[in-house]
Amino acid sequence: MSMDVYISAEEIEARVKDMAQEITQWIGDDEVLCVANLKGSFMFFADLIRHLRSQKVKVDFIATESYVGTQNSGQVRILKDLQHTCRGEKLLVVEDIVDTGLTLSKVLDHFLTMHCPSEMKVATLLDKPSRRRVEMKADFVGFTIEDAFVVGYGLDYNEYYRNLPYIGILRNTEER
Ligand code: 5GP
Numbered sequence: 001m002s003m004d005v006y007i008s009a010e011e012i013e014a015r016v017k018d019m020a021q022e023i024t025q026w027i028g029d030d031e032v033l034c035v036a037n038l039k040g041s042f043m044f045f046a047d048l049i050r051h052l053r054s055q056k057v058k059v060d061f062i063a064t065e066s067y068v069g070t071q072n073s074g075q076v077r078i079l080k081d082l083q084h085t086c087r088g089e090k091l092l093v094v095e096d097i098v099d100t101g102l103t104l105s106k107v108l109d110h111f112l113t114m115h116c117p118s119e120m121k122v123a124t125l126l127d128k129p130s131r132r133r134v135e136m137k138a139d140f141v142g143f144t145i146e147d148a149f150v151v152g153y154g155l156d157y158n159e160y161y162r163n164l165p166y167i168g169i170l171r172n173t174e175e176r
Contacts, residue, residue, distance in 0.1 A: 006150060007143055007167040012125075015142050016044065019123060020051030022140055023092065026121060031056040033086040033117070037107060038063040039162070040096030043154035044125040044142075048094060060084065066103050074133075076106040082115060091117035096155050097126040101136030126150065126167070143167075 032054060036045035038061050049059060063080035091111060098104050104122065111120060123140040130147045151157050152164030161168070 002171045003151075003168040004171065005166050006145070006148070006169045009165040012142070012153060012166065013047070016047045016125075017051050019140050019142060020048055020053075023048070023121075023123060024053045027052070027054040027057070027090060027092075029055075030090050031058070032090040032092055033058045033060055033082075034092045034094060035060050035062055035082065036094045037096070037103070038080070040155050041094050041125070043162070044096060045094045048123065060086075062107065064103050064107060074100075074102060076103050078106070078110055081110075085115050086111075087116045088118050091115070091120045093120065093122045095122060095124040095138065097128060097150070098124045098136055098138055099128045099131050100133040102133060104136045104138070105134045125153070
């Protein structure tokens with residue numbers, strides 16, 4: 001197995017700052033709950049949030065599970081829900097990557113039915129549109145990428161590589 005640097009730490013930092021500016025504009029003077037979908041988004045989430053220039057930012061976390069290795073089972077489970085509801089507030093869902101779209105679809109359905117935000121938008125670091133199985137479009141996208149299995153900057157392969165400061169492409173993984 002080998003690793004190629006695909007998106008450098010410097011490129012990520014610059015893009016995340018730009019995204020935070022766009023998101024700050026959307027938030028305006030309103031209260032917003034920013035929700036990280038764990039675990040993959042933790043590093044992106046921390047960097048994005050620290051560049052938001054809004055006053056009324058709250059954070060919370062959910063956890064979902066959909067993959068074993070690089071195999072997508074098609075099943076998405078919510079392992080951990082929000083601590084508080086966000087009824088009537090703006091909600092920003094922060095994802096590491098939108099691949100088939102199944103996870104995001106499940107998460108958005110869940111928030112709309114269980115938490116009733118006033119407005120909901122999605123920020124994803126990475127978007128892999130060529131692999132969509134359900135139509136899903138994030139509002140703020142860091143990088144649109146090719147169909148490759150990526151790791152680093154929060155994303156894992158069997159729980160390894162999350163600590164890398166860059167996004168790398170892992171070659172020679174099993175067939176998806
Ligand atoms: P989806 O439900 O859109 O197919 O995938 C959602 C989840 O699958 C992501 O949040 C991420 O955890 C995982 N995933 C999808 N593509 C990749 C990838 O290229 N690399 C890694 N490490 N995880 C991925």
